[in-house]
Amino acid sequence: MKITKEIIENTAHLARLELEPHEVDLYTQRIDSILQYMDSLNKLNTDGIEPTSHAVPVECVLRDDRAKRSFSVDDSLNNAPGRIGSFFQVPPVIEVEE
Amino acid sequence: MENILDMTITELKGLLRKKEISSVELTAFYLERIKKYDGEILSYLRTTEDYALDMARQADTKIAQGEDAPLLGIPFGMKDILCTKGIETTCASKILKGFIPPYNATVIEKLNQAGYVHLGRLNMDEFAMGSSTENSAFQTTKNPWDVSRIPGGSSGGSAAAVAAGLCVASLGTDTGGSIRQPASLCGVVGMKPTYGRVSRFGLIAFASSLDQIGPLSRNVSDCATILNVIAGYDPLDSTAIPQKTPDYAASLGQDIKGLRIGIPREYSIEGIEPDVKKAMAESISLFEKQGATAVDITLPHTEYAVATYYIICTAEASSNLARYDGVKYGFRQTGKDIIDMYKKTRLKGFGKEVKQRIILGTYVLSSGYYDAYYGKASKVRTLIRRDFDEAFKKCDIVVTPVSPTTAFKTGERTEDPLTMYLSDIFTIPVNLAGLPGLSIPCGFDAGGLPIGLQIIGQPLDEARMLQAAYVFETERKVKKIPDKYSAKT
Numbered sequence: 001m002k003i004t005k006e007i008i009e010n011t012a013h014l015a016r017l018e019l020e021p022h023e024v025d026l027y028t029q030r031i032d033s034i035l036q037y038m039d040s041l042n043k044l045n046t047d048g049i050e051p052t053s054h055a056v057p058v059e060c061v062l063r064d065d066r067a068k069r070s071f072s073v074d075d076s077l078n079n080a081p082g083r084i085g086s087f088f089q090v091p092p093v094i095e096v097e098e
Numbered sequence: 099m100e101n102i103l104d105m106t107i108t109e110l111k112g113l114l115r116k117k118e119i120s121s122v123e124l125t126a127f128y129l130e131r132i133k134k135y136d137g138e139i140l141s142y143l144r145t146t147e148d149y150a151l152d153m154a155r156q157a158d159t160k161i162a163q164g165e166d167a168p169l170l171g172i173p174f175g176m177k178d179i180l181c182t183k184g185i186e187t188t189c190a191s192k193i194l195k196g197f198i199p200p201y202n203a204t205v206i207e208k209l210n211q212a213g214y215v216h217l218g219r220l221n222m223d224e225f226a227m228g229s230s231t232e233n234s235a236f237q238t239t240k241n242p243w244d245v246s247r248i249p250g251g252s253s254g255g256s257a258a259a260v261a262a263g264l265c266v267a268s269l270g271t272d273t274g275g276s277i278r279q280p281a282s283l284c285g286v287v288g289m290k291p292t293y294g295r296v297s298r299f300g301l302i303a304f305a306s307s308l309d310q311i312g313p314l315s316r317n318v319s320d321c322a323t324i325l326n327v328i329a330g331y332d333p334l335d336s337t338a339i340p341q342k343t344p345d346y347a348a349s350l351g352q353d354i355k356g357l358r359i360g361i362p363r364e365y366s367i368e369g370i371e372p373d374v375k376k377a378m379a380e381s382i383s384l385f386e387k388q389g390a391t392a393v394d395i396t397l398p399h400t401e402y403a404v405a406t407y408y409i410i411c412t413a414e415a416s417s418n419l420a421r422y423d424g425v426k427y428g429f430r431q432t433g434k435d436i437i438d439m440y441k442k443t444r445l446k447g448f449g450k451e452v453k454q455r456i457i458l459g460t461y462v463l464s465s466g467y468y469d470a471y472y473g474k475a476s477k478v479r480t481l482i483r484r485d486f487d488e489a490f491k492k493c494d495i496v497v498t499p500v501s502p503t504t505a506f507k508t509g510e511r512t513e514d515p516l517t518m519y520l521s522d523i524f525t526i527p528v529n530l531a532g533l534p535g536l537s538i539p540c541g542f543d544a545g546g547l548p549i550g551l552q553i554i555g556q557p558l559d560e561a562r563m564l565q566a567a568y569v570f571e572t573e574r575k576v577k578k579i580p581d582k583y584s585a586k587t
Contacts, residue, residue: 007461008457011457011460011461011464012457012460013441014460014464015416015420015444015456015457015460016420016423016437016440016441016444017441017444017445017448017453017456017457018441018442018444018445019445019453020445023450023453026450027453027454027457030454030515031454031457031458031461033516034408034458034515034516034519035458035461035471037404037405037516038405038408038409038471038475040401040402040405041402041405041406041409041474041475041478042474044399044402044478044481046474046477046478046481049477049480049481050477050480051473051476051477051479051480052476052477052479052480052483052530053307053476054293054307054337054532055293055307055479055483055529055530055531055532055533056292056293056294056337056339056532056557058336058337060336061333061336063333071200071201075200076200078198078200079196079197079198079200079426079427079428080425080426080427081424081425081427081428081429081430082425082430088425088426090425090436090439091432091433091434091435091436091438091439092435092436093435093436
């Protein structure tokens with residue numbers, strides 16, 4: 001399928017990325033050619049082949065549910081661009097104030 | 099200070115123990131060299147001079163008290179992707195500028211316990227996405243063998259710093275070749291261990307099913323010494339393999355008589371430079387002279403590896419990088435509401451290649467395309483893995499070039515992502531199959547640029563690869579530091 005600007009803009013929105021107009025053009029062209037290259041995989045018959053998500057078989061690791069010391073509030077929040085007391089500060093989530 | 103750059107960690111520790119040099123002197127020696135040479139090479143993003151000298155003083159105190167540890171007093175450079183408590187860790191991205199981790203990666207904890215000295219943070223492609231270190235948000239590292247060329251990537255800073263003698267050794271990370279390819283292009287030893295051999299806790303994630311941490315060094319002995327320190331099970335990484343690790347350094351020096359070396363036919367692709375081919379052929383005959391046997395093997399799905407890899411790694415990256423949203427750490431661009439803030443933060447905070455991979459990864463995972471891309475790639479990954487399973491019935495290790503070409507010019511491939519991606523054709527299958535891979539210098543091309551040989555091993559068989567590499571290194575002495583930087587200071 002041909003990659004269009006609309007597809008790139010919609011995908012960028014899903015990924016919460018704003019793009020400059022020249023980036024939309026660039027990625028439309030590049031991703032189209034990369035996906036064409038990836039279509040080469042369709043030459044292979046993979047019916048009945050199990051997918052690999054981890055090269056080394058990973059089993060679910062369990063541990064005892066015991067309370068341990070964790071980061072202090074300050075350690076956790078020190079890197080935050082916005083903070084009020086012991087909370088991360090973010091712009092309005094529900095409604096926009098003028 | 100003569101020949102100090104040519105010494106192994108074991109030899110340096112001998113000098114430290116005999117008080118012929120102190121760790122503070124050794125650390126100051128490297129800090130001086132960084133000041134003198136790194137203005138040109140740009141391998142370090144930041145040095146941590148006070149922190150380094152403080153660690154060196156502590157090491158000297160311990161040495162004076164007769165204590166010992168595997169890396170006591172030895173100065174390292176650190177790829178800026180490994181979280182180090184109290185030390186800015188940026189992943190060479192604007193979005194993490196100013197991020198100071200409140201914890202150590204497990205490998206950093208282990209290096210601390212082993213007594214290492216932290217010289218500074220090494221440059222890389224942003225979020226380890228690239229093959230040339232040109233995708234760093236901050237600077238483009240140069241290849242010490244020719245500063246008009248790239249050092250490889252993504253651990254380009256780590257490889258260049260080791261090659262120019264700006265640290266004893268460094269750590270890098272490898273998702274599709276990011277330790278082995280820069281090691282090859284800069285003429286140093288680099289190893290990606292088996293997936294799960296080294297804990298990924300505190301490694302800033304790019305593609306979690308492929309990422310692995312490993313050493314870069316000027317000799318095989320150091321590679322083994324460092325692997326001894328960083329390998330092993332970790333309850334903080336659920337993919338770490340719960341198996342005892344052998345003593346890699348102790349196993350060096352054994353001969354390779356009877357070792358079966360697999361030579362994959364599919365790796366004689368078009369586009370391999372003649373000098374690389376020649377170096378390969380010479381390397382294989384060196385192994386044969388030492389008593390190994392070359393075996394013809396086939397890895398029939400090799401041609402699909404690059405496409406498979408870029409679907410899987412971008413899919414995982416798009417998910418891993420969702421956490422950079424301007425809330426918990428790093429850079430924030432204000433917006434009219436929270437969604438707008440996320441979008442603008444990510445627009446300004448991420449570079450061109452990272453955004454491209456996030457979009458590609460989001461697309462291949464999106465509803466309606468998931469089966470065609472991610473689902474398909476996961477199945478092809480099984481076929482690639484099985485190729486190696488079959489091959490290893492006939493051989494003990496596989497030997498290939500690391501890269502089809504030597505270091506290319508800065509800027510030469512930045513506008514052509516597919517050509518850039520294809521430069522990792524020989525390293526990518528190893529990550530997809532979770533195998534260990536090692537790059538060792540095997541010669542130079544006509545222009546004096548280093549060529550690397552790749553040794554691929556069976557899962558958890560790093561010891562045998564290191565033994566083979568050690569024999570190779572002993573027989574084929576290859577210059578490790580360019581003359582320009584080997585001058586004693």
